[in-house]
Amino acid sequence: MTPNNSPHASERLELKSNPGEVLRMLLNQEGFRVTEQRQKILEVMREVPEGDHLSAEGVYQKLTENGEKIGFSTIYRALHLLVDLGILRELALSEERKFYEFCDPLTEAHHHLICAQCGTVQEFEDATVLTLGSNEAINRGFSVLDCQFTVHGLCPQCAKAGQVVG
């Protein structure tokens, strides 16, 4: 991934308010077509409440509920393209669970606690993570595209259930 693949800071600010425009610009820039399906996927992602995350299955469900005729593989490929363009961030919660959210690392950096049992995701903010990541990157001559910290564990419910069973 070259730095050119990532939106500039000013473009990122427009992402949530006008994702369609940003998508059009980025796709054109990279030589991809702006399809109705890619725009609809972005619309679905925009409607996800703050702090929530959608899987490819979740996107598929929402689109088919809305009466869209779209194949799962089309969604899957589109999500990957949006990740490559720096519009979405992929959260690999486990091998079979991948979730997507808007990627806006510099304006609203947040991190994730993930339950390995039930897949619950909680977000938290901590400026020290970004400071640490940026310092490390600068020291090694990297420019930061994304800085995201993931903690894997058991949520209180699952930890409790595990104790009862064990």
Ligand SMILES: [Zn+2]
């Ligand atoms: Zn998140």
Ligand SMILES: [Zn+2]
């Ligand atoms: Zn859990």
